[in-house]
Amino acid sequence: MAKEINRLNDLEKPLITEEQNIVHKSDEYDSYKSSDENGSIFMVLLSTFVAVCGAFEFGTCVGYSAPTQAAIREDLGLSLAEFAMFGSILTIGAMFGAVTSGRIADTIGRKGAMRLSAVFCIAGWLAVYFSKSDVSLDLGRFATGYGIGIFSYVVPIFIAEIAPKNLRGGLTTLNQLLIVIGQSTAFLIGTVISWRELTLAGLLPCIVLFVGLCFIPESPRWLAKVGDQKEFHAALRKLRGKDADITEEAEEIQEYIATLQSLPKATIWDLFQKQYINSVIIGVALMVFQQFGGINGVSFYASQTFALAGLSSAKAGTVAYACVQVPITFLGAMLMDKSGRRPLIMVSSAGTFLGCFLAGTSFYFKEHDLLPEWRPILAVAGVLIYVGSFSIGLGAAPWVIMSEIFPINVKGVAGSLVVLVNWLGAWAVSYTFNFMMTWSSYGTFYIYSGVSIITILFVVKFVPETKGKTLEEIQACINSLR
Numbered sequence: 001m002a003k004e005i006n007r008l009n010d011l012e013k014p015l016i017t018e019e020q021n022i023v024h025k026s027d028e029y030d031s032y033k034s035s036d037e038n039g040s041i042f043m044v045l046l047s048t049f050v051a052v053c054g055a056f057e058f059g060t061c062v063g064y065s066a067p068t069q070a071a072i073r074e075d076l077g078l079s080l081a082e083f084a085m086f087g088s089i090l091t092i093g094a095m096f097g098a099v100t101s102g103r104i105a106d107t108i109g110r111k112g113a114m115r116l117s118a119v120f121c122i123a124g125w126l127a128v129y130f131s132k133s134d135v136s137l138d139l140g141r142f143a144t145g146y147g148i149g150i151f152s153y154v155v156p157i158f159i160a161e162i163a164p165k166n167l168r169g170g171l172t173t174l175n176q177l178l179i180v181i182g183q184s185t186a187f188l189i190g191t192v193i194s195w196r197e198l199t200l201a202g203l204l205p206c207i208v209l210f211v212g213l214c215f216i217p218e219s220p221r222w223l224a225k226v227g228d229q230k231e232f233h234a235a236l237r238k239l240r241g242k243d244a245d246i247t248e249e250a251e252e253i254q255e256y257i258a259t260l261q262s263l264p265k266a267t268i269w270d271l272f273q274k275q276y277i278n279s280v281i282i283g284v285a286l287m288v289f290q291q292f293g294g295i296n297g298v299s300f301y302a303s304q305t306f307a308l309a310g311l312s313s314a315k316a317g318t319v320a321y322a323c324v325q326v327p328i329t330f331l332g333a334m335l336m337d338k339s340g341r342r343p344l345i346m347v348s349s350a351g352t353f354l355g356c357f358l359a360g361t362s363f364y365f366k367e368h369d370l371l372p373e374w375r376p377i378l379a380v381a382g383v384l385i386y387v388g389s390f391s392i393g394l395g396a397a398p399w400v401i402m403s404e405i406f407p408i409n410v411k412g413v414a415g416s417l418v419v420l421v422n423w424l425g426a427w428a429v430s431y432t433f434n435f436m437m438t439w440s441s442y443g444t445f446y447i448y449s450g451v452s453i454i455t456i457l458f459v460v461k462f463v464p465e466t467k468g469k470t471l472e473e474i475q476a477c478i479n480s481l482r
Contacts, residue, residue, distance in 0.1 A: 041164070043239050046212075047159075047239070048171050050209055050213060051159055052159070052174050053209040054148075054151035054154070054155045055178035057151060057205040058152060058182060059179040059180060059182020060182040060183070060201070060205065061147075061186075062148075062182075062183050063185070063299070063322075065087040065090075066186070066187055066301060067187055067191050067303050068190055069087075070303070070304065071194065084435065085134070086137050086138055087430055087431075087434075088300075090148075091145060091423055093145020095424065095427065097147065097148065097153075098150075098419055099416070100149075104150060105157065106222070109223075110219040111158075113150055114158070115213060116147075117147040117150040118147065118206040118210055119147075120150070121144050121147035123140075124140040124146075125202045125206075126140070127139055127143060128141065128144075144202075159172050162239055176395075177326075187321060188318075189201055191315040217234070217238045220232050220235045220236040221257075224250075224257055225257055236249065264409060266409055266410040267413060268413055270410055270413070271413065278462075278479065279405045282462060283402045283406065283417075284417065286401060286402065286463070287421045287425060289349075291428070291429055292451050293349075293394065294447075294451070297430055297448075298386060301434060302318055303315065305383065306318065306383070308441060317379075325391055329391045332344070332348075332391055332397075336400060341466055342464075345459050346459055347389075347393060348389050348390060348397070349394060349459070350456065351385055351388065351392070352389045352390055352448070353453055354449075355382045355383065356445045356446070356449035357445070358378050359445045360443075360449060361378055362374075365378070394455075400466075401463065405464075462481060
């Protein structure tokens with residue numbers, strides 16, 4: 001390919017198929033005019049707003065457990081193990097949702113998949129709201145997890161499929177930004193309302209999405225794929241403006257479909273061939289380091305962590321956590337194409353090391369009854385440095401690199417493997433975090449800081465810089481590692 005891969009896949013965390021990667025990463029095919037030249041972009045912006053309600057819902061689900069842990073355990077009498085299952089089962093549901101999302105979106109369409117996701121999330125929130133025991137609590141959490149697993153796939157796909165080239169990069173980054181905003185909103189609201197009321201707040205994005213889907217068109221690319229030519233042209237015209245000339249773009253989309261159908265189908269075993277194995281190792285390892293650095297443990301149980309460190313107001317720490325995430329994530333998105341992927345990951349990992357080391361030291365002082373006045377300060381500073389550092393690089397950069405290092409013929413199956421590893425890691429960390437904190441609070445954070453050091457060493461040794469390089473150049477760099 002002659003140009004750098006489109007950043008559609010940079011921030012998404014779903015199952016990836018060959019179709020979407022052809023459609024969304026092939027900038028060299030995108031020669032059609034922008035909507036600014038052809039007509040109004042109002043429908044594109046409205047459609048994006050409706051879709052990112054799903055991303056906001058994703059963040060709300062992820063952020064729910066942090067401010068509610070103490071209240072739920074007290075009201076329902078949950079043990080540490082029972083709440084650990086409640087917190088982590090979200091990732092199990094999301095894993096199943098991500099694995100099935102591609103087939104669902106291809107069968108019932110992008111809008112149909114978003115409706116189905118909203119149904120699961122609504123059912124899950126209601127189950128949590130009416131819960132009297134851990135069983136219904138877990139079932140509700142699993143249902144919301146399945147819903148956001150589908151959202152994580154279909155939202156960025158839908159946005160990239162409807163957006164014109166000149167707006168695609170900016171609009172697709174809204175997906176990750178709205179996830180972070182949703183999580184931060186759950187953190188903030190959860191400090192002032194009860195855990196049952198917070199579940200009702202989680203319903204609002206789904207309701208907005210349900211209503212909004214009635215007023216926006218289906219993805220033209222999906223309509224073209226299923227052969228609905230009449231609706232395909234109608235949707236494209238609605239998105240580009242009634243007076244726009246859509247002939248050239250329609251032809252390009254048809255060409256994408258033909259190219260897709262001509263590609264051979266890759267299997268999981270093809271990934272272990274020598275020409276692909278280095279890319280697989282890099283992609284999988286980056287996801288392992290991202291998750292086992294502890295992010296889901298820290299974020300799922302932030303409020304409890306602050307309380308254990310002796311902070312007088314755990315809610316204040318949670319609010320500070322929420323306020324740090326959003327601007328730093330926005331900054332990281334801007335730096336991704338300016339500073340490069342490798343420097344951003346290394347700086348980010350150095351920051352997560354420092355943050356975990358400070359938090360671990362705080363708990364070490366507590367364990368040995370040292371410097372009591374410094375313990376809360378170190379804990380808060382450590383967690384905030386950690387989340388800020390993670391948000392600026394480790395949160396998004398591994399996904400950017402993953403979207404760039406795999407050849408197109410294996411990109412779908414490779415993406416599936418990498419996403420599966422990511423969700424499994426998310427579950428493992430979120431489930432074991434409370435048990436590890438019981439075992440050794442300072443040891444837990446020191447282990448996470450050790451993972452950050454290993455991440456830096458791995459990136460220095462094995463990860464090539466992909467910024468500004470073509471697919472062929474990236475592959476040459478990776479193959480030179482043999």
